[in-house]
Each structure stands twice: as structure tokens, then as C-alpha cells.
Amino acid sequence: MKLLALSTLAIQGAVAFPSLMGKVDEAFQPDKRAAYPAGCSVSKLCNTRMDISDSEIGYNAKAKTPAQVASAARNNCGAQNPTGCTSFNAKAQYVSTSGEHAYADPAPDEIRGPCPGLNAAANHAYLPRSGIASLPQTVDGMNAAFGMFPDLSGFLAAYAIVFNGDLLTQTWSIGGPPPSTTIGSGLLGKPQGISWSHNKYEGDSSIGRCDAYINGGDAHSLSVERFKYAYVVGMDNDRYTLDKFAREFTKNSFRSIRQNPNYFAPLFSTTLVSPAAYNFVVNLMSNRTAAEPNGYLDGEIFKTFFGVSGTYPNFKWLPGKERIPENWYRRPSENGYNAVGGVFGDLAAQFLAYPVSFRFGGNANGVDTYTGIDIADFTNGAMHLDDLSKPENLACLAYQSVQQAVPDFATGGLLQAATKVLNPALAKAFGGLACPRITKFNNNNLNGYPGHSYSPTGPATTC
Numbered sequence: 392m393k394l395l396a397l398s399t400l401a402i403q404g405a406v407a408f409p410s411l412m413g414k415v416d417e418a419f420q421p422d423k424r425a426a427y428p429a430g431c432s433v434s435k436l437c438n439t440r441m442d443i444s445d446s447e448i449g450y451n452a453k454a455k456t457p458a459q460v461a462s463a464a465r466n467n468c469g470a471q472n473p474t475g476c477t478s479f480n481a482k483a484q485y486v487s488t489s490g491e492h493a494y495a496d497p498a499p500d501e502i503r504g505p506c507p508g509l510n511a512a513a514n515h516a517y518l519p520r521s522g523i524a525s526l527p528q529t530v531d532g533m534n535a536a537f538g539m540f541p542d543l544s545g546f547l548a549a550y551a552i553v554f555n556g557d558l559l560t561q562t563w564s565i566g567g568p569p570p571s572t573t574i575g576s577g578l579l580g581k582p583q584g585i586s587w588s589h590n591k592y593e594g595d596s597s598i599g600r601c602d603a604y605i606n607g608g609d610a611h612s613l614s615v616e617r618f619k620y621a622y623v624v625g626m627d628n629d630r631y632t633l634d635k636f637a638r639e640f641t642k643n644s645f646r647s648i649r650q651n652p653n654y655f656a657p658l659f660s661t662t663l664v665s666p667a668a669y670n671f672v673v674n675l676m677s678n679r680t681a682a683e684p685n686g687y688l689d690g691e692i693f694k695t696f697f698g699v700s701g702t703y704p705n706f707k708w709l710p711g712k713e714r715i716p717e718n719w720y721r722r723p724s725e726n727g728y729n730a731v732g733g734v735f736g737d738l739a740a741q742f743l744a745y746p747v748s749f750r751f752g753g754n755a756n757g758v759d760t761y762t763g764i765d766i767a768d769f770t771n772g773a774m775h776l777d778d779l780s781k782p783e784n785l786a787c788l789a790y791q792s793v794q795q796a797v798p799d800f801a802t803g804g805l806l807q808a809a810t811k812v813l814n815p816a817l818a819k820a821f822g823g824l825a826c827p828r829i830t831k832f833n834n835n836n837l838n839g840y841p842g843h844s845y846s847p848t849g850p851a852t853t854c
């Protein structure tokens with residue numbers, strides 16, 4: 392039923408945007424107008440404006456569903472803390488931007504990538520300025536800069552090390568591959584870093600970055616047009632919230648379907664991580680104050696973290712120059728953003744409010760051919776779509792899919808090395824859950840999507 396409704400929408404889309412379709416090849420080329428550092432570019436297509444209406448995503452501000460009312464009631468500390476962040480301690484939550492944490496542009500051999508929060512952390516030495524980090528460095532840095540709880544940062548770092556990093560040195564790159572001088576034992580050859588981890592870690596429909604395929608594989612360069620869509624949603628009162636960004640994610644997923652013939656949302660990187668990244672912006676970049684312990688995110692803070700200058704609508708992207716704002720206070724450690732209640736709590740709230748934002752599947756045959764994958768089919772009957780309204784079940788799905796992905800990647804000694812990094816981190820993040828046992832995922836359907844095997848690689852970059 393759901394599928395049918397979606398494909399009807401998709402066909403309407405094709406009729407509404409005929410001009411885009413004929414010019415796709417030209418549009419895929421990097422935009423020559425923008426002067427970005429080598430290895431960073433934004434294509435014409437990615438910068439082509441495409442408006443998606445509220446009604447298309449199932450939203451009517453004057454007649455919200457109960458789940459939409461609940462979504463809008465979330466504060467900037469997230470679903471994890473329904474009554475809010477409990478305290479404000481200026482001294483503990485102040486994030487220094489001076490001394491050893493003074494801002495510096497990345498040097499030519501320092502790597503930056505698709506995630507503004509990580510780039511900003513490295514520009515202020517909360518992560519190594521090189522852009523290459525170990526698991527403990529990630530955990531410490533994400534806590535100090537953002538109040539991210541170690542279960543979440545430890546899991547994300549372990550995942551990045553195993554799937555896109557270097558098992559030998561147990562490090563990962565926040566951008567592209569490390570300079571060739573460092574030893575690399577990535578499971579699939581040279582570690583590609585998260586810039587080139589398409590469908591493994593990085594996924595389409597980002598808040599600021601282009602879909603990989605429509606931008607020549609570059610999913611780390613920021614599209615000003617795309618940033619503007621997100622900026623506009625908070626302009627009415629200069630406040631950005633989880634609910635506003637949930638709708639923006641939903642709209643961006645429609646843009647992916649209509650612009651990107653290779654759009655494909657695998658469970659981990661795109662169904663879950665892509666929307667979670669929007670929630671990171673609100674949960675982790677909001678400024679906390681005594682008057683507003685839950686924090687608020689305004690346009691100025693949003694731009695600073697994203698390396699964007701200028702005044703709407705005349706923005707300019709400053710590649711690699713993401714900053715932590717001066718005089719800014721992170722979320723309290725007592726309410727550190729965690730995996731199950733935080734990440735999956737916010738995702739569950741969003742999927743309930745905007746069911747069409749649950750994208751697991753992709754374009755099967757060119758733009759506007761989105762076809763979803765059935766969860767019951769995928770889990771061999773262990774879970775159904777309705778089960779995913781509970782954060783714990785969503786977390787279980789992610790947990791077990793990551794566990795089962797490892798042996799597909801690694802064999803022998805490498806498998807041992809990978810599980811040694813990943814298992815303790817998974818246990819910390821998800822060990823407390825009583826998960827329905829998914830014996831084997833059914834991956835048969837995935838091959839029907841051209842975007843499934845799209846896996847660009849590229850150079851180290853400073854953006």
C-alpha cells in the first residue's frame with residue numbers, strides 16, 4: 392500500500408520536473424563558478440533549486456497529527472530527555488576556543504570532510520588537527536566539545552575504524568584517505584575515510600552536502616542552495632528545532648529521489664545515519680544557557696558551525712573553515728547525547744511524525760522510481776515496520792545489521808581484528824537491549840538498485 396502511494400508520487404514528480412531530466416549530464420559537471428580547493432566542488436544539479444511542499448511530505452501546520460504534535464514538543468536536548476536537560480553549569484559547559492583550542496584553518500596536509508561538527512572539532516583541536524583520530528581521541532573530543540556520551544561516540548568511532556579506517560593503527564579519517572605516507576590496512580585496501588564511505592557510513596539526503604552521485608562522488612562539499620533550504624526553516628523566529636529539521640530531511644529525501652538516479656538508502660548509512668545527522672545539529676550545536684538549559688540554535692550559530700558566511704540569501708561556503716562559536720556552551724554531561732534514547736529516540740519520534748521520512752530502499756530504475764524494501768521481508772519476519780516506532784527496536788535493527796555486516800567485509804585475521812574493535816563498542820551502546828533475534832538479513836532485494844553498488848573513491852581533501 393505504502394509503496395503504491397509512493398510510486399504515484401514519484402510519477403507526478405517526473406512530470407513536474409521535465410527540464411531537469413534531459414540535462415542531467417551537463418548538470419552533473421562541477422560548477423565552474425565556485426572556486427573551491429582541489430577535490431571539492433558542487434555540481435550545477437546539486438545547486439539547482441527544487442521546492443518540495445509541506446503537503447507532499449504529509450504535513451499541514453493547521454492540522455497536525457498527534458505524532459507531529461509530539462515531535463514539535465521535543466526540546467533541543469532531544470527525545471532522550473522529555474523533561475529537558477536538567478541543569479546548567481557555565482563552567483563545565485563552556486567550550487574553550489582559545490589557547491590550545493584556538494581556531495586554525497586546516498593546513499594542506501590536514502584532512503576535513505563531510506561532517507561540520509567533526510571539522511569544527513578538528514579546527515579547534517578537540518580532535519587531532521590532522522583529521523585522523525583514534526577511538527579514545529574521538530570519545531574524549533566529542534565529549535569535551537559537544538557533550539556526546541561515550542557509548543555513542545565510541546560506537547561511531549569503532550564503526551568508522553572498521554568500515555572506512557585503518558585497523559592496524561586503529562584510526563579513522565574525518566575526511567578522505569590519509570596521506571600515502573601513513574600505513575594503511577583498511578579492509579578494502581587503502582582506508583578511504585568518511586568522505587568516501589558512500590553507503591557504508593555516509594549517505595544521501597544530507598542537510599548541507601550533495602548526494603554523492605549527482606556531484607561526481609563528492610559528498611563532502613557543501614551546496615549553498617541546500618544550506619539555504621535548511622536555513623529558511625528557522626528564519627521565522629531565528630530558532631532551529633528537531634521538528635523543523637525532521638521535515639527538512641523528509642524534503643531532502645524527495646529531492647534525492649527526483650534528482651539522483653542512483654539514490655539508494657541502505658539501512659545503516661542512509662535510513663538511519665542520514666536523518667540522525669540532522670538531529671546531531673540540534674542536539675549538539677545548540678547553545679545552552681541558565682535561562683534555556685535545553686539550549687537554542689539560531690542562524691548565526693548554525694552558520695558558524697557549518698563554515699558559512701554572508702547574509703541570507705547571499706551565503707558563501709568557506710571550505711574547511713567550520714568553527715565552534717565564541718562564548719558557546721555545550722549540552723551538560725549528565726544529559727550526554729547517547730545511542731538508544733538519544734539517536735534512536737529522536738529517529739523514532741521523527742518516523743512516527745513523518746512516516747514518509749523512513750526511507751529504506753531507493754530508485755530502482757532512474758529518477759522518480761523509489762521503491763521501498765519491506766522490513767518484514769528484510770528481517771525474515773523478525774520485525775515489522777510498526778515495531779520501529781520504539782527506539783529500542785530501531786536500535787536493535789541497527790545493532791544487528793552492523794554485526795552481520797562485519798563478516799561480509801572481513802575474513803580470517805582481519806575479522807578478528809575488526810570484531811575486537813567493534814564488539815566492545817557495540818556492547819557499550821546496545822548491550823542493555825533485549826533484541827528480537829534476527830538470524831539472517833535478507834539482502835536479496837538490494838541488488839535491484841543501481842545505487843547499491845555505487846562506491847566512489849577519491850583524494851584527501853581539506854574541505
Ligand SMILES: *[C@@H]1O[C@H](CO)[C@@H](O)[C@H](O)[C@H]1NC(C)=O
Binds near residue numbers: 678679681717719720
Ligand atoms: C550563548 O548563550 C550565552 C548566555 O545567554 C550568551 O552570552 C552567548 O553569547 C551565547 N553564545 C552564542 C554563540 O550565541
